Amino acid sequence: MSLSALLAFFIPFELFLLVYAFLGPLHYLTEINWLHQKNYYTTSKNDYWLLIAILLFIGLIVFSPLRNYGRSFLPVFIAFAFFSAFVMQFYETKKSKFIGYIISLIISILLFVLVQ
Known part of the structure; x- marks a missing residue:
């Protein structure tokens, strides 16, 4: 030292x-x-595809010619990716993950509406 x-x-x-x-x-x-x-702290091997899809969608919004219209919704997608990663870590069955993703999307939208 x-x-x-x-x-x-x-x-x-x-x-x-x-x-x-x-x-x-x-x-x-x-x-x-x-x-x-540690299996990347997820319960399934293919969980990362949803995060890649969200990331690609965020990239399309940021780098597309229509970015002025879509940028206001970026916090929704970022929050959805965060909450989806939480769902991927704790839920194992496809049904519970799907319900978790829907709840994550609803929470993301509600947070966006409440903050705006």
Whole structure:
């Protein structure tokens, strides 16, 4: 710890680059294996497709020529993605997930209406 503090005192930028460039990616390489063993904290292997669809839809809104009209609804889709990830983590059957997704969408819309 003392050696690290001494290095950071004398060469802070170079040490930051070393840690950022080498140790950061090494950390993520070990984390990916760990997340894969934990099944990415979802109850099904194909849960991520809904999040990809929501992300693509958000991307279409942001980068389309009609972005001025769709941007006001972005918080609904972001909240829906957040609540859907919560549903993916805790519910196992397709029926309970579907009901959870519907409730997530309703909550997202209600939050949008109440905040506006």
